[in-house]
Every structure is written in structure tokens, then in C-alpha cells.
Amino acid sequence: MKTNVNLEDLKIAYSAKNNQELKFTYFIFCILQFPRLLKLLTACATGIINYRLPLQFFIKKTIFKLFCSGETLDDAFRVIKKLDNYKVLSVLDYVSEGEKNQVAYTKNTDIITSNIVRLGKESPGNFVSVKISGLEDPAFLEKINGREIPVELSDKMRFEKLVERIDHICSTAAKSNVVIFIDAEDRCMQDVLDKITEQMMETYNKKYAVVFNTLQMYLNDRLEYLNFLVKEAKEKKYISGVKLVRGAYVEKERAAAAAKNKPSPVFDTKAETDASFDAAVEVCLKNHSVIDTCVASHNAKSILWAIECIEKHQVPDAYHKVRFSQLYGMSDNLSFNLAAAGYNTSKYLPYGEIKKAIPYLIRRAEENSSISGQMVGELTRLKNEIYRRKEAIK
Numbered sequence: 284m285k286t287n288v289n290l291e292d293l294k295i296a297y298s299a300k301n302n303q304e305l306k307f308t309y310f311i312f313c314i315l316q317f318p319r320l321l322k323l324l325t326a327c328a329t330g331i332i333n334y335r336l337p338l339q340f341f342i343k344k345t346i347f348k349l350f351c352s353g354e355t356l357d358d359a360f361r362v363i364k365k366l367d368n369y370k371v372l373s374v375l376d377y378v379s380e381g382e383k384n385q386v387a388y389t390k391n392t393d394i395i396t397s398n399i400v401r402l403g404k405e406s407p408g409n410f411v412s413v414k415i416s417g418l419e420d421p422a423f424l425e426k427i428n429g430r431e432i433p434v435e436l437s438d439k440m441r442f443e444k445l446v447e448r449i450d451h452i453c454s455t456a457a458k459s460n461v462v463i464f465i466d467a468e469d470r471c472m473q474d475v476l477d478k479i480t481e482q483m484m485e486t487y488n489k490k491y492a493v494v495f496n497t498l499q500m501y502l503n504d505r506l507e508y509l510n511f512l513v514k515e516a517k518e519k520k521y522i523s524g525v526k527l528v529r530g531a532y533v534e535k536e537r538a539a540a541a542a543k544n545k546p547s548p549v550f551d552t553k554a555e556t557d558a559s560f561d562a563a564v565e566v567c568l569k570n571h572s573v574i575d576t577c578v579a580s581h582n583a584k585s586i587l588w589a590i591e592c593i594e595k596h597q598v599p600d601a602y603h604k605v606r607f608s609q610l611y612g613m614s615d616n617l618s619f620n621l622a623a624a625g626y627n628t629s630k631y632l633p634y635g636e637i638k639k640a641i642p643y644l645i646r647r648a649e650e651n652s653s654i655s656g657q658m659v660g661e662l663t664r665l666k667n668e669i670y671r672r673k674e675a676i677k
């Protein structure tokens with residue numbers, strides 16, 4: 284593994300894209316920079332959900348094409364195989380946001396478990412992600428959040444059914460040698476998600492982490508929680524799987540806290556979130572004997588810091604102990620250059636019906652519309668690569 288990685292090698296970054304794909308990506312990122320066009324895309328997306336407007340085709344040909352691997356599992360497997368040619372792994376992410384009934388939750392559990400089995404057989408080494416809000420109603424998860432055991436009998440039975448579903452997914456993952464990432468969601472239900480995930484880690488993470496929890500480092504209580512996970516893993520003798528993200532719901536969390544007249548659980552500034560993320564990277568890598576880590580970020584500074592910490596704390600078998608991950612459609616400069624330098628790097632690869640992917644797409648569109656340095660960087664890189672290719676054939 285190279286310690287001196289150039290994350291800006293554009294030839295490597297866009298090696299999987301032909302000229303047409305490169306120009307398409309540039310075009311979509313340009314659109315996302317214009318507030319009016321972004322509003323139009325978001326309105327189309329909302330129209331599909333709320334009014335069943337026939338706008339799927341427009342979304343399918345634009346942001347869906349950029350941020351999702353397709354509508355079917357076969358579409359997703361085609362992308363997995365393509366990325367594999369560049370040593371970039373995949374995290375198969377079945378998107379099913381919005382449907383709220385027990386039939387849908389059972390169906391989602393079956394789809395995720397059968398995806399795990401197929402992935403284990405056809406593409407070993409790749410991963411699966413799980414959103415627990417796709418296996419139970421978020422309103423129910425919020426209701427039982429923080430309680431030891433739900434009090435009412437019907438809630439208790441419903442909770443046990445949820446644990447059964449998650450256990451079925453985790454045991455299938457363990458049998459199939461597929462690592463799974465359990466996503467972090469709204470703070471108001473995160474305690475119950477943490478509790479169930481800890482139980483799964485204790486059961487299945489004996490020699491290595493089969494199950495990963497996700498920590499949103501924009502939350503001001505997460506470093507304390509990370510230290511608790513380290514202590515638990517040491518005492519109970521298992522490997523904790525920790526996926527670190529900054530967190531996707533800043534405004535939502537602040538608004539939810541304000542509505543309840545409570546202090547915001549999110550740091551007040553980006554600098555505090557960055558410091559918390561980088562501190563967590565170091566805690567994880569320092570405790571590599573009991574923690575397997577996934578650094579899930581598009582922030583180049585944090586990636587380089589993780590590489591420095593691998594060296595500093597002499598992490599053995601770093602390919603398996605430390606993973607890097609980015610979202611499909613974003614920051615190919617990081618994913619492809621890290622993979623080329625020998626690091627375990629993956630893309631989160633959503634697939635599913637367009638209608639059910641809308642909330643995910645809106646999050647990505649909003650994330651990429653901020654005039655923050657990173658998105659400007661994405662556009663500049665794409666423009667430079669288009670220019671570089673033109674010059675190369677002169």
C-alpha cells in the first residue's frame with residue numbers, strides 16, 4: 284500500500300468513464316450548481332411521490348442515472364463487475380424509502396438477505412448496507428427509542444419481530460462471508476438502532492467485523508459513544524465494526540430539536556464536526572485490535588489523515604482492518620486513486636425503483652448543490668479531465 288497517495292490523478296480517477304459519460308457527469312453537476320434548476324429537479328421528484336406525476340423518465344435520465352446503479356439487481360451487478368475491473372469494491376444498497384407496512388418490511392428483509400447470498404456467491408469481498416427504517420416504521424422506532432424493553436405487549440412483540448429480521452440478515456451475512464454496514468439515521472431513533480446493532484456485533488463479530496454500526500460524527504455525543512464501543516469490545520471480546528460518517532441530516536436535526544425546544548444534538552460549526560470526525564478516526568485506528576474501521580467520506584483531508592494514522596498506529600493487515608467508501612456518482616478521484624494505491628475502497632451503490640429512491644436522490648442533490656469547496660472541486664476535476672483528454676488526442 285502506498286502511503287504517499289495522489290488523490291488528484293485525473294487519468295486514474297475517471298478511468299471507468301468514457302468521454303460521453305464524463306460530459307454527462309459534468310452536465311449534471313453543472314445543473315446542481317444552479318438553484319433554479321435544482322428546485323425544478325426537486326419539484327419533479329416531489330411530484331412523483333406526492334402526485335404520482337409521470338416524471339420518472341426525466342429523473343431516470345438525470346440524477347438517478349448519476350447517483351444510482353439502476354432499477355434492478357442485475358443492473359447493480361453489472362456496475363459491481365465494472366467497478367471490480369478497477370479494484371473498486373461495492374456496497375450494495377437496496378433503496379426502499381417510504382413504504383410503511385409490515386408486508387413491505389418483510390419483503391425488504393427477504394430482498395436484502397437474498398442479495399447477501401447472491402453477492403457472497405458471485406462477487407465475494409463486496410458489501411451490503413442496511414437501513415433499519417426500511418425494516419420498521421420510523422415513528423415506531425422513535426416511540427421505543429431509549430427504552431430498555433418496550434412496555435406495551437404489542438410494542439414488545441413488534442420490537443422482537445424487528446430484532447428477528449435484523450438477526451436473520453446478520454446471520455445470513457456471517458454465513459455468506461459478506462460484511463454489512465448498518466446505516467445511521469435520525470437521532471430520535473438512533474439509540475434503539477445502536478442497541479440492536481451492538482447485540483448483533485457481539486453475536487457475529489468474533490474474528491472480524493461482519494456487522495458495522497455507523498457513527499455520525501456531527502453529533503456531539505458520538506466520541507463518548509465510540510469510547511463506550513471500544514470498552515464493550517474489549518470486555519466482551521468481540522470486534523466492533525465502526526463506519527464513520529459526518530452525517531447527512533444537519534438541518535433536519537436542528538429543526539427537530541428546535542421544534543421540541545431542546546438543544547441541537549449537532550455541533551454548531553463545520554470545524555467542530557471535522558475535528559470530531561478526525562479524532563474518531565484516530566481512536567478507531569489506535570484501537571485496531573478491537574475495531575475494524577470504515578472511513579466513509581468525500582473529504583480528502585480526512586482520508587489522508589486516516590492513511591497517516593494507519594502508519595502512526597502501525598495497523599496490521601490494513602487492507603482488511605481499514606476500509607474507505609464513497610457514494611456512487613461522487614468523488615471518483617478518491618475511490619479510484621485509493622484503490623489503485625492498494626487500499627480497500629468501495630462505492631455505496633444504491634439500486635431500486637425510482638419512486639422509492641427519491642428521498643435518497645433529494646439528499647444527494649442538496650448535498651451537491653452547496654457551493655462548498657468540495658463540489659466546486661468536483662466540477663473543476665471533471666472540466667480538467669475533459670480538457671486533458673482533448674489535448675491527449677491532438
Ligand SMILES: Cc1cc2nc3c(=O)[nH]c(=O)nc-3n(C[C@H](O)[C@H](O)[C@H](O)COP(=O)(O)OP(=O)(O)OC[C@H]3O[C@@H](n4cnc5c(N)ncnc54)[C@H](O)[C@@H]3O)c2cc1C
Nearest residue numbers: 466467529530531551552553556579580581582608609610
Ligand atoms: C459511503 C458513505 C456512507 C454513508 N452513510 C451514511 C449514513 O449511514 N448515515 C448518514 O447520516 N450519512 C451517511 N453518509 C452521508 C454522509 O453523512 C455525507 O455524505 C457526509 O456528511 C458528507 O461529509 P464528508 O465526510 O464527505 O465531508 P465534508 O463534505 O467535508 O462535510 C460535509 C458535512 O459536514 C457537516 N457539516 C457541514 N456544515 C456543518 C455545520 N455548519 N455544522 C456542523 N456540521 C456541519 C455535515 O455533516 C455535512 O454533511 C454516507 C456517506 C458515505 C460516503
